[in-house]
Amino acid sequence: MPERIAIIGVGQTEFKSKNIEVSQSELVNSAVGRALKNAELSIRDIDAVIISNMELFEGLYLADTILSEGTGSYLKSGMKVQSGGTSGSTCAVTAFEHAATGLFNAVLAIGFEKQDEGSSDAGLRAISEDTFFDINTGARGAANVISELALDMLNRGSVTEEQIAKLRVKQSENASRNPHAHLRKRLTVDDVLKSRYIIPPLRLWHICPTSVGACAIIVAPESRAKNISPKQAWVVDWVSVHGGMQPLVGYQGVALGKGPLGPMWTFGVEQSSAKLYKRNGITDPRKEFDVVEVYDMSTWNEAAWYECIRLCEKNSAGRLIDEGATALNGDIPVNPSGGVTSTNAIGASAMLRIAEAAIQIRGEGGERQVPHVKTALAVTAGGDSYSSAVLLKSSPV
Amino acid sequence: MTNRIGIIAAAQTKYEASKPQLNNGELVFEVVEKVVLETGLKYEDQAEEGEDLFIDSIVSCSEDYWAGKTISDMLLHLELGAFAMHATKVAADGAQAVYHGVISILSGKHDIVLVAAHRKESETVGSIIENAGLDPFYLRPLGMNFLDAAALQAKRYMYKYGVTEEQFAKVVVKNLKNAKNNPLAQRPMDITVKEVIGSQELARPIKLLDTKPVSDGACALILAKEEKAKRLTDRPIWITGIGNCYDAHYLGDRDLADCQALTIAAQKAYNMAGITDPYRQIDVAEISDEYSYQELLWSEGLGFCERGKGGRLIDSGATEMAGDLPINPSGGLLAGVPSGVAGMSRVAEAFLQLRGEAGNRQIDGAKTALAHGVTGACGQSQCVIILSNS
Numbered sequence: 084m085p086e087r088i089a090i091i092g093v094g095q096t097e098f099k100s101k102n103i104e105v106s107q108s109e110l111v112n113s114a115v116g117r118a119l120k121n122a123e124l125s126i127r128d129i130d131a132v133i134i135s136n137m138e139l140f141e142g143l144y145l146a147d148t149i150l151s152e153g154t155g156s157y158l159k160s161g162m163k164v165q166s167g168g169t170s171g172s173t174c175a176v177t178a179f180e181h182a183a184t185g186l187f188n189a190v191l192a193i194g195f196e197k198q199d200e201g202s203s204d205a206g207l208r209a210i211s212e213d214t215f216f217d218i219n220t221g222a223r224g225a226a227n228v229i230s231e232l233a234l235d236m237l238n239r240g241s242v243t244e245e246q247i248a249k250l251r252v253k254q255s256e257n258a259s260r261n262p263h264a265h266l267r268k269r270l271t272v273d274d275v276l277k278s279r280y281i282i283p284p285l286r287l288w289h290i291c292p293t294s295v296g297a298c299a300i301i302v303a304p305e306s307r308a309k310n311i312s313p314k315q316a317w318v319v320d321w322v323s324v325h326g327g328m329q330p331l332v333g334y335q336g337v338a339l340g341k342g343p344l345g346p347m348w349t350f351g352v353e354q355s356s357a358k359l360y361k362r363n364g365i366t367d368p369r370k371e372f373d374v375v376e377v378y379d380m381s382t383w384n385e386a387a388w389y390e391c392i393r394l395c396e397k398n399s400a401g402r403l404i405d406e407g408a409t410a411l412n413g414d415i416p417v418n419p420s421g422g423v424t425s426t427n428a429i430g431a432s433a434m435l436r437i438a439e440a441a442i443q444i445r446g447e448g449g450e451r452q453v454p455h456v457k458t459a460l461a462v463t464a465g466g467d468s469y470s471s472a473v474l475l476k477s478s479p480v
Numbered sequence: 481m482t483n484r485i486g487i488i489a490a491a492q493t494k495y496e497a498s499k500p501q502l503n504n505g506e507l508v509f510e511v512v513e514k515v516v517l518e519t520g521l522k523y524e525d526q527a528e529e530g531e532d533l534f535i536d537s538i539v540s541c542s543e544d545y546w547a548g549k550t551i552s553d554m555l556l557h558l559e560l561g562a563f564a565m566h567a568t569k570v571a572a573d574g575a576q577a578v579y580h581g582v583i584s585i586l587s588g589k590h591d592i593v594l595v596a597a598h599r600k601e602s603e604t605v606g607s608i609i610e611n612a613g614l615d616p617f618y619l620r621p622l623g624m625n626f627l628d629a630a631a632l633q634a635k636r637y638m639y640k641y642g643v644t645e646e647q648f649a650k651v652v653v654k655n656l657k658n659a660k661n662n663p664l665a666q667r668p669m670d671i672t673v674k675e676v677i678g679s680q681e682l683a684r685p686i687k688l689l690d691t692k693p694v695s696d697g698a699c700a701l702i703l704a705k706e707e708k709a710k711r712l713t714d715r716p717i718w719i720t721g722i723g724n725c726y727d728a729h730y731l732g733d734r735d736l737a738d739c740q741a742l743t744i745a746a747q748k749a750y751n752m753a754g755i756t757d758p759y760r761q762i763d764v765a766e767i768s769d770e771y772s773y774q775e776l777l778w779s780e781g782l783g784f785c786e787r788g789k790g791g792r793l794i795d796s797g798a799t800e801m802a803g804d805l806p807i808n809p810s811g812g813l814l815a816g817v818p819s820g821v822a823g824m825s826r827v828a829e830a831f832l833q834l835r836g837e838a839g840n841r842q843i844d845g846a847k848t849a850l851a852h853g854v855t856g857a858c859g860q861s862q863c864v865i866i867l868s869n870s
Contacts, residue, residue, distance in 0.1 A: 085588030148856035180587035325567035
């Protein structure tokens with residue numbers, strides 16, 4: 084019988100653009116140490132280690148083996164997984180599956196990126212380009228597809244540029260309360276509206292930064308976990324979806340994010356959350372969740388996800404922003420952490436959504452804590468419409 | 481293992497020195513198409529309401545460095561069939577992907593999992609990638625690759641236990657001869673110990689014929705939970721034990737002549753499968769021998785013989801086709817299988833043996849088989865899978 088599982092420890096580094104004082108192994112170890120401390124465990128209590136990062140971004144082939152000193156995987160089980168932007172949640176989900184088998188006492192999941200040691204841009208150039216067709220479009224990385232998503236939202240009348248600026252201000256306020264966040268400067272609507280265009284309507288302040296840092300979570304099955312206390316964040320259910328946009332390559336250009344399934348990632352985010360809701364009888368997400376963490380590769384994405392995960396009706400994300408519903412003191416706070424727009428160490432980013440949801444349930448959010456969190460949702464997005472949705476609760480059912 | 485996992489189909493490509501006519505997607509599609517058509521399974525997004533037999537998870541196995549592509553599985557979902565359903569990627573040896581598939585089913589989240597691995601070693605220079613697989617501060621600046629590391633391990637193994645280059649060469653002779661019975665093998669050969677030892681020296685004591693050749697190929701399996709496996713085929717092959725383990729990364733932190741991680745991985749798998757005397761209880765083993773010495777060293781780690789007695793094991797003939805414990809009737813990696821695919825192809829070979837479908841390389845009456853995969857320099861990450869047909 085599969086076991087009920089809980090996140091019993093969370094650790095993360097402070098995220099920044101450069102951290103040349105530490106090696107990749109030390110960086111990872113810092114998050115692992117904090118997660119163990121948070122769980123009141125020692126590395127001896129861990130019996131499997133799962134890790135994820137983007138191989139080409141810092142030039143490590145088989146990071147799981149090279150970093151074994153830092154991860155603590157010596158003489159333990161484990162593996163490396165990777166799925167682009169969702170690597171961190173794929174890693175967490177792999178750890179959930181390991182823990183749910185009941186074969187392990189405690190499973191450590193680690194997501195990290197040390198982008199100051201390599202060139203993410205070089206890595207990104209190899210991302211969405213099909214060797215034969217897409218490479219000719221000159222499209223690179225995520226900015227193109229995000230700009231398509233943003234245009235789509237503008238054209239639908241879902242949001243205005245001013246509303247997106249307001250949302251960016253909300254993100255910066257939350258990040259300023261999060262000691263781990265990378266961009267912690269409080270922004271004004273004016274700052275955002277006057278920042279330079281990257282690809283219109285995408286502006287500099289809309290986009291996630293290039294961050295260095297690591298996140299670790301410890302997952303344990305109910306029957307075998309040490310130190311299970313009422314403060315655990317129970318992982319009640321999870322769904323991962325690989326959306327699959329490739330049919331568009333060479334036709335309308337997957338790199339440009341156009342196609343019958345909507346802009347890039349929307350299909351995956353809709354699918355993962357819808358499946359999770361259906362399986363858990365969730366009909367009114369805005370009421371039923373106390374806090375939500377989403378993977379906002381840009382401010383526009385946070386607004387888009389409001390609609391995709393049904394916090395509001397289609398074409399009404401702007402209204403939700405105006406109401407302030409998703410602010411820290413709103414009725415459905417989204418990204419108390421500050422989100423990916425404030426902190427983006429790719430291999431860690433998706434895990435941070437789940438970690439922050441767990442932190443909120445455990446009441447360890449400090450200045451960014453949402454009061455009385457009992458039910459939390461974490462939704463991630465990456466690759467080409469990969470997405471995971473994770474339901475966490477303060478009690479196991 | 482209380483809940484057995486069934487393998488209901490397996491497919492491998494022919495392994496070749498290069499397959500310039502196929503891109504990565506076409507390569508993996510060849511095996512995915514075979515297992516999907518053979519089982520007649522639909523994917524989750526195609527299943528009708530009320531149907532319960534469909535592929536509900538895909539674990540692919542590839543690696544960005546080898547693919548030359550960030551998110552190496554991203555442009556493969558047409559070929560894998562991953563649309564609006566769970567799919568993940570293991571960036572390690574193929575045996576780890578099988579391990580992941582087993583875990584996914586045991587977790588209760590998935591029932592029928594497609595696992596698939598592919599690699600085209602011909603499209604890049606492996607030694608550069610392997611150099612990036614070593615610690616950047618101490619090992620990488622030496623210009624080391626996995627071959628150099630393996631040479632250190634082979635030397636240490638010879639020094640500590642008195643195993644000889646002739647004994648390593650015997651492994652090559654045996655495996656390349658076995659490969660003559662395997663229509664998928666890249667390098668079947670009749671060769672002598674003298675010829676192996678006389679082949680070009682690459683990194684002492686490793687010679688050209690002691691190493692696995694550059695190879696392109698793919699492998700896919702479909703795993704299912706016990707109840708569904710029984711409904712899908714009359715002859716499922718059961719995975720009864722799994723185990724994996726990491727060793728230290730720095731070569732100086734381990735005694736390279738002892739493979740501690742493999743011993744632990746094997747013990748986990750044996751405990752789960754109820755194996756107490758592997759030499760007697762296992763009828764056939766397919767193990768990952770990237771270098772000839774490894775078949776002997778890994779045999780020790782797997783408990784097939786005592787520590788340091790790997791040389792005597794090959795001398796005794798016990799691991800020949802007609803021996804007590806045939807190892808690598810397929811020809812193993814030395815006959816040509818890409819790394820990354822290697823561990824999964826070991827499972828596919830074990831599947832064929834237990835089904836009695838291994839053709840001329842069949843070990844008669846095989847009931848229990850062992851498959852083994854490694855990742856990293858000198859076998860830092862080890863994975864063992866036990867299979868049974870009863």
